[in-house]
Amino acid sequence: MIAAIGLLIGIVLGVLLQPDVPLWMQPYLPIAVVAALDAVFGAARALLDGVFDDRVFVISFLSNVVVAALLVFLGDQLGVGAQISTGVVVVLAMRIFANVAAIRRRLLKA
C-alpha cells in the first residue's frame, strides 16, 4: 500500500516538476534507473517468497545506485566509461532476468 502510494507520488512529482537533470548527471541517470529496477524486482521476488524486508530494500536500492554510479564515474575518469556502463547494465539486466524468472516460477508454477 505504502509502496503503491509512494510510486504514484514519485511518478506525479517526476512528470509535474520535470526537473532539469544537470549535464554531469545525465550519464548516470539511466544506470540509476536500471539499478532501481533491479532493487524493485528483487523486492517483488522477496515479497512473493514472504521474506520482504523494508530495510533490506532501502539499503539494496541505495547501494545499487551508489555502486553503479561510482563504477561509471570511475570508468569515466579512466576513459572506459562506456564499457563500464555496458558492464553494469549487463549485470543488472541479468539480475533482473533472474528475479523475474523466479517470480514467474512462483506465480505461474512454470
Next chain:
Amino acid sequence: MPAERDPAASMALLRELVQEDAAVEYAEAARRNRGTPPGRSTRTWFALTCVVIAGLLAVSVVQRQAAAPAAEKARQVLVERVTQTQADIAALEAEVAQTRADLAAAQEVLLTQSDEGSALATRIGTLEQGAGYSAVTGPGLALVLAAAPGSDPAAADDAGRVLDKDVQNAVNGLWASGAEAIAVNGVRLTATTAIRSAGAAILVDFRPLVPPYRVEAIGDGAAMATAFPLTSSGRALKGVSDQFGVQVTIDQAAALTLPASSALLPVRARVPGDPTATVNPSPSAVTTGKEGQP
C-alpha cells in the same frame, strides 16, 4: 558449487552473478529478525525510496521524450535556414540578371551612336553567345543520359549509375562535333564551367543536378548526331553504355533555348597575340604578365 563440477567452468561466473542476488540478502534478513515488525523510520525510508524510484523512472522517461522533439526542432530550424538561403540566392541571381540586362542596354545605347560602335556591338553579341554570357536559341540536339534500368541511383558504387565522367564525355564529344553552346539540365556551360561529382550527385557549375541528365547543344543537329559517335568521347560513352547499361539517347531538336550562364566573368583574361598583357575585367586592376600566370 554443486558436487559434480560443471564441464563448462567458465559458466560459474555467470551462475554466481545470477545467484548472488537480492534473494540471498532478503532470506538472511528474514532469518535475523523473524516476527519483529519494521520500525516507523524504516517505513518512512521505504516510502521515500519508492518515491525516489518512481521519480527516477518518470524523469528519465520524460527526458527521453523531451530530447526527441528538440532534435526535430533543430532539424526544422536548419531546413528553414536552407530554404531561406536558397530564396536569398534566387533573389540575388535575379538582381544579377537585371543588372546585366541594364548594363547591356546601356552599352547598346552608347555603341549604336556610331558606325564603329555598331560593329563592336555586333561583335560583342557574338562573343557573348560563345562565352555563355547571353541566352541563345536555335536548332540543335539533345543528348539524355539515364542510369541503367534497375540500378539504384542512391548507391554510390552502382556501376549502372551516370558518373560525372560520362557527362564530361557527352559534353566534350558535343563540343568536338561542332556544338556552339551547351547546357546540362538547364545549366549553361562556359569555358571554365566544372563538371564534377560530390558523393552520388553530379555538380555542374557547382549546382547539384537531378538525373536524368539532359545535355542540350545548339548547332547543326544532323551534323553533330553524325560526328558525335566518332569522337573519342563519344566512343568512350558508347563503351560505358555497352558495358554498364547506361542509357544514352540522342534526339535532334528544331528549337532549343539555352539560358545565360550564371557564372561570373572570368577573373583573368589574356589578350591573344600578346603574352605579357593581361586584361582584368575590372578596369582599375590591370595586372602584369607575372601575376597573369595561371
